[in-house]
Amino acid sequence: MVVSIRSLEKNYGKTRALGGVNLEVERGTIFGLLGQNGAGKTTLVKILLGLVSSSAGSASLLDRPVGTFSARREVGYLPEDHRLPEYHTAVSLLHFYGTLQGIPRRERQSRIVYLLEMLGLKGREKLRIRGYSKGMKQRLGLAQALLHRPRVLFLDEPTDGVDPVGRKQIRELLLEEQKRGVTVFVNSHLLGEVEQLCDRVAILRKGLVVLSGSVAELTGLKATWLIGFDQPIPSHFSWNGGTLVPTETPGLLRLQCTEHVSSTGVVQENDLALDEFLAAAGVCGLRLRHLTRERTSLEDLYVALAHDAGDSL
Amino acid sequence: MKDPIRSGTYSEESTIGCSNVVQTFVAMMSDAWREFLDAKILYLLVSLIAILFFTVLSGRIDPLPSGRAYLDFSATAMSANLDELDLGKLTLTDIAKEHNGSVYWIVSDRAQGEDHPNSSWQVTLNRTYLPLFAQPENAADIQKRFGNIADVKLWNVREVRETTSGFITRIGFQSWQMTVDPGRDLRLLWPNRFTLFQDSLELTSSKGAPLGLEVFILQKLLTTGLGGSILLLISVAVTAAFVPNMVRKGTLELLLVRPIPRWQILLFKYCGSLLLVAALLGLLIFASWLVTGILADIWTPGVLFALPTLLLFFALLLSVSVLTGVITRSVTSAMLVTVAYWALLFIVGQFHNQVIDSRMREANIGRVKPMAIADSLRGSKSKREEPLRPGRKPFYKTTVGRVSEAIYTVLPHTEDLDNSVDRQLMRDYAVAGPFRALVESTDFSWKRGLGFTLGHTAVFLLSACLIFTRRDP
Numbered sequence: 001m002v003v004s005i006r007s008l009e010k011n012y013g014k015t016r017a018l019g020g021v022n023l024e025v026e027r028g029t030i031f032g033l034l035g036q037n038g039a040g041k042t043t044l045v046k047i048l049l050g051l052v053s054s055s056a057g058s059a060s061l062l063d064r065p066v067g068t069f070s071a072r073r074e075v076g077y078l079p080e081d082h083r084l085p086e087y088h089t090a091v092s093l094l095h096f097y098g099t100l101q102g103i104p105r106r107e108r109q110s111r112i113v114y115l116l117e118m119l120g121l122k123g124r125e126k127l128r129i130r131g132y133s134k135g136m137k138q139r140l141g142l143a144q145a146l147l148h149r150p151r152v153l154f155l156d157e158p159t160d161g162v163d164p165v166g167r168k169q170i171r172e173l174l175l176e177e178q179k180r181g182v183t184v185f186v187n188s189h190l191l192g193e194v195e196q197l198c199d200r201v202a203i204l205r206k207g208l209v210v211l212s213g214s215v216a217e218l219t220g221l222k223a224t225w226l227i228g229f230d231q232p233i234p235s236h237f238s239w240n241g242g243t244l245v246p247t248e249t250p251g252l253l254r255l256q257c258t259e260h261v262s263s264t265g266v267v268q269e270n271d272l273a274l275d276e277f278l279a280a281a282g283v284c285g286l287r288l289r290h291l292t293r294e295r296t297s298l299e300d301l302y303v304a305l306a307h308d309a310g311d312s313l
Numbered sequence: 314m315k316d317p318i319r320s321g322t323y324s325e326e327s328t329i330g331c332s333n334v335v336q337t338f339v340a341m342m343s344d345a346w347r348e349f350l351d352a353k354i355l356y357l358l359v360s361l362i363a364i365l366f367f368t369v370l371s372g373r374i375d376p377l378p379s380g381r382a383y384l385d386f387s388a389t390a391m392s393a394n395l396d397e398l399d400l401g402k403l404t405l406t407d408i409a410k411e412h413n414g415s416v417y418w419i420v421s422d423r424a425q426g427e428d429h430p431n432s433s434w435q436v437t438l439n440r441t442y443l444p445l446f447a448q449p450e451n452a453a454d455i456q457k458r459f460g461n462i463a464d465v466k467l468w469n470v471r472e473v474r475e476t477t478s479g480f481i482t483r484i485g486f487q488s489w490q491m492t493v494d495p496g497r498d499l500r501l502l503w504p505n506r507f508t509l510f511q512d513s514l515e516l517t518s519s520k521g522a523p524l525g526l527e528v529f530i531l532q533k534l535l536t537t538g539l540g541g542s543i544l545l546l547i548s549v550a551v552t553a554a555f556v557p558n559m560v561r562k563g564t565l566e567l568l569l570v571r572p573i574p575r576w577q578i579l580l581f582k583y584c585g586s587l588l589l590v591a592a593l594l595g596l597l598i599f600a601s602w603l604v605t606g607i608l609a610d611i612w613t614p615g616v617l618f619a620l621p622t623l624l625l626f627f628a629l630l631l632s633v634s635v636l637t638g639v640i641t642r643s644v645t646s647a648m649l650v651t652v653a654y655w656a657l658l659f660i661v662g663q664f665h666n667q668v669i670d671s672r673m674r675e676a677n678i679g680r681v682k683p684m685a686i687a688d689s690l691r692g693s694k695s696k697r698e699e700p701l702r703p704g705r706k707p708f709y710k711t712t713v714g715r716v717s718e719a720i721y722t723v724l725p726h727t728e729d730l731d732n733s734v735d736r737q738l739m740r741d742y743a744v745a746g747p748f749r750a751l752v753e754s755t756d757f758s759w760k761r762g763l764g765f766t767l768g769h770t771a772v773f774l775l776s777a778c779l780i781f782t783r784r785d786p
Contacts, residue, residue: 051569052785069572077570083563085344087351099340100571102333128351144567 001063002027002152002183003048008057010043010207017043019207020057025200030174030184032194032215034302035204041187042080044204045154048185049077062151073101076145080156080187082137086130090121090140093129094147101148108147115143118173120166134161142170146177153177156187171197191299195219201298203305210305219295225274228252228290229281239280252290337573338581345555345585352551358544358593362600365540369531369604372509377521378428379504381419383467384436384493388417390462415442420488430503430524433471433494440487449482451475455489465743466496501525501611501743525742528609535601536619537734544597545590545627549655552586552631553648556638556777565786576778583635583774587628594623615734615741622730625766629725630655632773639777662728664717669756671708674698682747725769729762 003025010018018040025031033041046052047059050067064071084093091112098108116125119139129137138161145153158174159167174184174197188194194201195215202212211218226247233246233253245254278288349355392415421437438459440450452473460468472492481487504521508514517527534540559565559582568578598620606612633654638647677698701707708714721728736752738744 046566046786049566049570051566072570073572075570077566079563079566081563082567083561084567085348085558085564087347088344092347096340096344097567097571099336100568100573102336102572 001025001060002029003031003059003061003185004063005044005048005059006057008044008047008059009055010040010047010052011055016207018047018054021204021207021209023202023209023212025183025185027183028178028181029200030178030186030198032198032201033185033187033204034189034191034194034201034298036306039204040207041204042156043207045077045156045185045187049075049154073148074151076148076150076153078141078145078153078155078158080160082141084129084137084140084144086128088129089127090116090125090129090132090143093140094144097144098147103148111147111149112143115146118169119143120169135163135166138162139166139170142173146173150182152183152185154185154187157189158186159188159190159193167193191297191302195298203302205305211301215298218301219298224254224294226252226254226290226292226294227277227281227288229286230289231286233281233286234284237281237284237286239277254294334577337577338584341578341581342585342588345582345589348555348558349551349586349589352554354547354551355593358547359596361543362597365535366600366604368509369535369608371511372507372516372608373512374524374527374609375506375508376429376524377504377506380424380428380432380434381422383499383503384419384422384434387460387462387467388419388438391415391417391458415440415447430495430500433492436491436493437476438489438491442485442487444483444485449487452489455491459491460493460496465498465502467499467502468493468496498525498743501528523744524609524611526744528605528611529738529742529744531605531608532601532616532619532738533735535604536598536616537623537731540597540601541594541619541623544593545623545630546652548590548593548627549630549634549651550648552590553634553638553651554644555582555586556635557642557644557647560639560642560781560786562786569786575782579635579639579778579781580774583631586631587624590627590631591620591624594620594627598623611742613741615737618737619734622734625730625763625770626727629727629766629770629773632770632777636773636777636780639781658724658727661717661721661724662731664714665721665728666732666751668709668714668718668721669754670751671714672756673750673754675701675707725766726758726762727766729757729759730766732757733759733762 001024003023005021005023008018008021009016021040021044033044035041043052047054048061048066050072053067059066061071062074088096094112094115095108098112103111116122119142121136121139121143124132124136129140132140138159142155142158145155153174155174159170162170171193174186178184186194186198198215200212200214201218202209204210247253281288417438417440419436420439421435423435424432425434426432438455452475456470456473459470459473460466470491471494474490475487476490477486477488502523502525505517505524505527506521507516507527509516556579559568559578569575598617602612602614602616605616630651634647634651637650638644641647678700680698682696682698709718732752735748736757739749739752
């Protein structure tokens with residue numbers, strides 16, 4: 001396990017930031033950490049980075065206690081609302097952080113050229129950071145996190161302020177890193193992006209993990225199929241295996257199958273109901289032209305969880 | 314684009330790099346350098362130093378005719394037994410007390426060239442004495458004694474020939490023909506006219522001022538005085554932002570996540586700032602030494618001692634700034650607290666000087682006040698230290714004096730360091746008078762100043778490191 005957290009607690013005075021978090025993350029995973037403001041996401045990441053000490057429990061990073069130099073050498077970090085020293089240029093800043101990280105000059109040099117090109121900063125690398133747009137600063141922040149080829153990346157809102165093309169570039173870069181075995185921790189409010197990028201997610205609420213699992217598990221939940229036939233369904237057609245909901249488009253309808261809840265808390269659909277329905281439609285001479293399983297978005301799930309807990313959004 | 318370092322999957326130890334203390338130090342240094350340059354203040358400082366340089370270079374120092382006065386003074390001084398006397402603490406009146414029964418005077422003089430401090434002179438020296446109380450002097454004695462007043466050397470006697478003998482000598486009269494060359498200190502004590510901007514601004518009175526005193530005042534003004542203070546003040550203002558900017562949210566995390574101890578980050582930033590200011594101070598002091606050297610042709614290196622003194626003082630101020638910056642994370646607070654601390658040191662230091670001065674005055678009541686040779690030559694009359702008016706306490710016995718002394722005891726003794734530089738410069742430039750007497754006081758010790766200042770700096774820095782290391786970002 002790259003990250004292993006057991007009953008982790010953190011109190012700031014009388015305020016409880018983490019109330020016993022348990023979490024494990026495997027190598028090569030892109031892991032999304034979600035939660036509302038004040039849920040404890042940043043505190044959890046800071047503990048893993050050794051920036052903040054925990055009040056109770058244990059956490060290890062790459063099988064080493066968090067906060068040790070050997071663990072820190074292996075991580076790259078992009079904090080939320082980071083403020084890069086504006087008196088630097090992109091190149092000088094990366095050289096500065098690279099030197100602190102202990103990267104030999106020659107390697108540093110070539111790595112900087114590579115990252116600046118990959119992140120679309122080539123040509124503007126000699127400008128003072130003061131003159132950078134928010135998106136450019138974000139890309140540079142990402143470059144510093146990737147500079148020393150870390151094995152674990154902690155990224156807080158990595159695409160904040162970045163244009164759509166830039167977001168795609170960043171996504172591709174992170175997927176490239178993942179292929180090389182890098183574990184990526186993403187902390188973001190852009191749930192659509194998390195859904196696109198992450199393999200697994202955990203949702204934190206008031207310092208506790210309330211839901212965790214693979215994105216596929218968490219979003220492929222709805223037992224609803226959107227079905228289209230070559231002609232409108234005859235009025236005499238009836239079927240009792242589930243609920244049929246007509247749509248505004250002729251020939252297109254929704255089929256809500258019977259749902260059940262698995263032991264992990266994830267709702268699963270009953271595929272058997274779909275088979276039976278399609279067989280019955282076939283008997284009526286309807287030919288299938290469209291079939292999509294409707295999914296729950298991460299956002300729907302997140303909002304539903306917040307509503308269930310009575311939190312304000 | 315292919316990653317030039319490594320492609321393929323990571324091995325267990327694939328992360329590149331291993332931090333190194335020297336590399337870290339160099340990186341923090343260059344970071345401080347960039348931040349300093351970014352403040353644009355460096356250009357202002359270098360411009361100020363350049364303006365100062367050219368202003369002083371526009372000046373002229375012209376010697377005023379004074380050869381006869383210094384020859385007369387040397388002859389008069391021979392009338393006394395001056396062995397073991399310190400001119401810095403004694404006056405002509407003091408010296409006269411040691412009169413040994415002889416009177417020497419110059420009867421004729423002729424400069425070989427102009428009447429300026431580099432010329433040699435043909436001199437006739439006469440002596441009259443009471444044969445019962447004194448013996449005739451031979452030419453070798455005259456050669457040894459003429460022009461030497463305590464530790465000050467005005468003239469070197471190159472040739473001497475006695476023109477009297479026999480009966481005349483036995484009844485108490487001697488005369489010598491001498492050729493004298495300027496001594497080591499003659500130029501320093503010679504009155505000079507000092508003007509700036511090609512004679513358009515006269516800075517001395519019509520009688521001029523001793524060259525050594527002019528150079529002393531100029532160097533002090535440029536280094537430990539106004540010039541150094543302005544430079545330090547600007548440096549305090551600029552460097553006060555360094556730590557608060559570094560420890561602000563969003564920037565600090567990017568540093569703390571590196572595999573280096575936290576105290577190193579803070580300490581190296583401190584050292585980087587210090588080295589920067591050291592370079593600027595070095596430039597200022599070297600420029601001062603150079604311009605006064607060019608202007609007055611005096612190349613004594615005493616002023617270079619101002620560099621460690623000023624640097625030590627700045628190290629102390631910077632440690633206060635760093636500590637305040639770590640605690641408050643505010644640039645304004647760091648700046649204000651540091652300037653307030655500086656003001657406290659200055660005020661308490663001035664009170665300390667007053668305490669020392671009042672002690673000396675009390676110990677010397679009834680004795681002649683110290684006076685410089687130049688003042689003696691101008692005809693200034695020696696004054697005696699007067700007793701205090703009835704019912705009035707000396708300053709060191711007053712409540713203010715006692716409280717300021719108590720505060721000075723626990724504060725860094727920066728006044729000791731300042732006075733040590735003044736003492737060195739005054740010795741180099743043969744400056745005498747009441748201020749010389751004060752700085753020569755044994756109550757000042759550069760060792761104590763160094764120890765106290767370093768100690769305080771270390772305590773402030775350690776506290777800052779401790780807080781910085783333990784506090785959550």
